[in-house]
Amino acid sequence: MKKVIIVGAGIAGLTAGIYALQSGFDVTIYESHTIPGGASTSWRRKGYLFEGGMHWLTGSSPKTPLHKLWREVGALDDHVKIYNRDPFSTFEDNGQQVCLYRDLEKLRQHFLELAPDDRKEIIKLCRDIKKFTRMKMPVLDIKNVKVKHKSAPSLSMLLGMLPALPRMSFYAKQTAREFAQRFKSPLLQHLLEGIVGPENNASGTLFTIASLVSGDGGYPEGGSLGMANRMAKRFEALGGIIQYGKEVRKVTVQNGVASGFIINGEHIPADAVIITQDTRVAIDNLFDAPLHEPWAERMRESVKPMMITFISVGVEANLSDLPESLSFVTDEPLRCGDLSASIVSIYNYAGYKGYAPEGCTAITSGIMGDSYDFWKACKEKGTYETEKQKLAEAFIHILAKKIPQTAGKIAVWDVATPLTYERYLHSYKGSWMSIMEKGRKMESYPSKPESIKNVYFAGQRLLNPGGLPVAAETGRKAVQYLCRDSNMVFQGNI
Numbered sequence: 001m002k003k004v005i006i007v008g009a010g011i012a013g014l015t016a017g018i019y020a021l022q023s024g025f026d027v028t029i030y031e032s033h034t035i036p037g038g039a040s041t042s043w044r045r046k047g048y049l050f051e052g053g054m055h056w057l058t059g060s061s062p063k064t065p066l067h068k069l070w071r072e073v074g075a076l077d078d079h080v081k082i083y084n085r086d087p088f089s090t091f092e093d094n095g096q097q098v099c100l101y102r103d104l105e106k107l108r109q110h111f112l113e114l115a116p117d118d119r120k121e122i123i124k125l126c127r128d129i130k131k132f133t134r135m136k137m138p139v140l141d142i143k144n145v146k147v148k149h150k151s152a153p154s155l156s157m158l159l160g161m162l163p164a165l166p167r168m169s170f171y172a173k174q175t176a177r178e179f180a181q182r183f184k185s186p187l188l189q190h191l192l193e194g195i196v197g198p199e200n201n202a203s204g205t206l207f208t209i210a211s212l213v214s215g216d217g218g219y220p221e222g223g224s225l226g227m228a229n230r231m232a233k234r235f236e237a238l239g240g241i242i243q244y245g246k247e248v249r250k251v252t253v254q255n256g257v258a259s260g261f262i263i264n265g266e267h268i269p270a271d272a273v274i275i276t277q278d279t280r281v282a283i284d285n286l287f288d289a290p291l292h293e294p295w296a297e298r299m300r301e302s303v304k305p306m307m308i309t310f311i312s313v314g315v316e317a318n319l320s321d322l323p324e325s326l327s328f329v330t331d332e333p334l335r336c337g338d339l340s341a342s343i344v345s346i347y348n349y350a351g352y353k354g355y356a357p358e359g360c361t362a363i364t365s366g367i368m369g370d371s372y373d374f375w376k377a378c379k380e381k382g383t384y385e386t387e388k389q390k391l392a393e394a395f396i397h398i399l400a401k402k403i404p405q406t407a408g409k410i411a412v413w414d415v416a417t418p419l420t421y422e423r424y425l426h427s428y429k430g431s432w433m434s435i436m437e438k439g440r441k442m443e444s445y446p447s448k449p450e451s452i453k454n455v456y457f458a459g460q461r462l463l464n465p466g467g468l469p470v471a472a473e474t475g476r477k478a479v480q481y482l483c484r485d486s487n488m489v490f491q492g493n494i
């Protein structure tokens with residue numbers, strides 16, 4: 001049996017591992033951390049569980065092609081409850097609230113009542129959302145791979161996508177912020193620019209709202225780590241082995257063919273290597289010499305990393321009467337290096353059992369943007385811990401002003417910077433997705449290099465903007481290439 005070794009037990013690595021086992025390979029995953037999941041993670045502090053990853057999962061709805069994939073890899077099953085929070089998010093300013101409801105007609109009415117002067121734009125937006133509800137991320141087979149069960153989009157799905165195509169370029173050529181500014185109402189502006197982040201192109205805004213109103217984008221029970229644990233369990237039940245605490249240093253290559261990798265100075269031999277460490281880092285660090293193929297150069301030039309300084313607090317108060325996802329304006333902006341956030345967004349996990357001690361609430365927030373150099377400089381100057389504390393205190397102060405029940409009730413706080421993510425994920429500047437700039441087409445990168453045989457890539461970086469669906473889809477695709485090269489039949493069905 002051919003031996004396959006995988007770098008990383010994140011969502012891409014686990015997906016690849018499961019499909020490779022099902023297709024008849026002998027598979028071991030080497031993971032530098034002590035748990036599976038990578039960026040799909042959560043952590044506990046003093047009895048509080050801080051959800052550190054997903055806020056929504058594309059493919060949680062059985063009506064999507066991705067759903068089948070999530071079930072095949074054990075991320076979802078009949079017993080996993082999906083929470084479709086509604087409203088999905090709420091923006092509040094000056095005592096007024098705007099909500100992103102999941103029912104399109106309710107959303108339209110709500111927007112029209114709040115912002116009658118934006119009638120024309122609201123009607124256009126809702127018409128486009130409806131068109132975008134037919135756009136689904138497909139899960140396709142690569143050319144000339146032998147598969148046990150074909151995966152191809154139906155004709156009706158393809159035809160359904162046609163009406164949205166002409167509108168895609170309209171949204172892709174402007175940022176979410178520019179699109180939001182078409183609306184006169186500041187409430188609508190803030191809500192719309194916050195959905196995927198103001199710097200991303202507005203097609204992400206449309207795709208996200210469309211997926212929510214079509215019943216997708218839920219939060220699975222157990223959250224990010226729960227999902228990763230279910231996948232790791234499925235992988236091990238199929239006979240796979242995960243070696244934790246093992247950082248892969250180099251992929252060994254002999255005469256243009258990968259022969260394994262090096263961990264702690266030891267050579268682990270294999271017939272094929274699947275790399276799910278951030279490809280942007282792998283092309284520079286995981287080979288004796290950096291890879292200089294045209295696509296790798298394109299990746300070096302065009303990747304715009306998405307980063308966060310993540311703040312979480314445990315509050316000794318029951319906040320279940322507050323929205324689950326709330327954004328508001330603060331007159332004392334939250335600062336972190338050059339970044340300054342005058343809109344603060346919080347996730348409130350009061351509704352989730354086990355996320356906090358009885359009667360208490362776990363809250364998460366963060367500042368999006370590139371603060372990597374700031375934190376690096378703090379580390380060098382020895383001010384890293386004090387800056388983290390200053391940020392946490394500023395956040396706690398803002399929270400107390402906005403939500404008085406939290407004042408003096410903070411049991412624990414935690415700050416994870418891009419350096420934290422870099423340490424755990426070994427990703428580029430600690431990022432975990434890519435920004436999709438305006439006017440750029442969806443960048444995608446190959447699953448295997450041209451110059452080295454038996455090496456395959458998977459993970460969020462291979463298709464802009466990344467995220468869990470891309471991690472899983474590229475993990476599956478890497479195994480299809482492996483099967484094609486090894487003359488094996490790809491098997492993915494449950």
Ligand SMILES: Cc1cc2nc3c(=O)[nH]c(=O)nc-3n(C[C@H](O)[C@H](O)[C@H](O)COP(=O)(O)OP(=O)(O)OC[C@H]3O[C@@H](n4cnc5c(N)ncnc54)[C@H](O)[C@@H]3O)c2cc1C
Nearest residue numbers: 008010011012032038039054055056248277459460467468
């Ligand atoms: C705050 C936050 C919110 C998010 N929200 C969402 C969301 O709502 N929806 C969504 O779809 N996505 C979301 N994401 C993004 C999503 O979590 C990631 O894109 C996805 O988990 C990436 O998976 P991956 O397997 O490609 O990479 P990773 O998760 O980075 O996995 C790589 C794994 O490889 C290991 N590794 C790396 N290098 C080595 C090495 N040399 N040797 C051994 N092991 C190694 C790492 O430890 C890691 O476990 C969010 C992420 C964050 C941080």
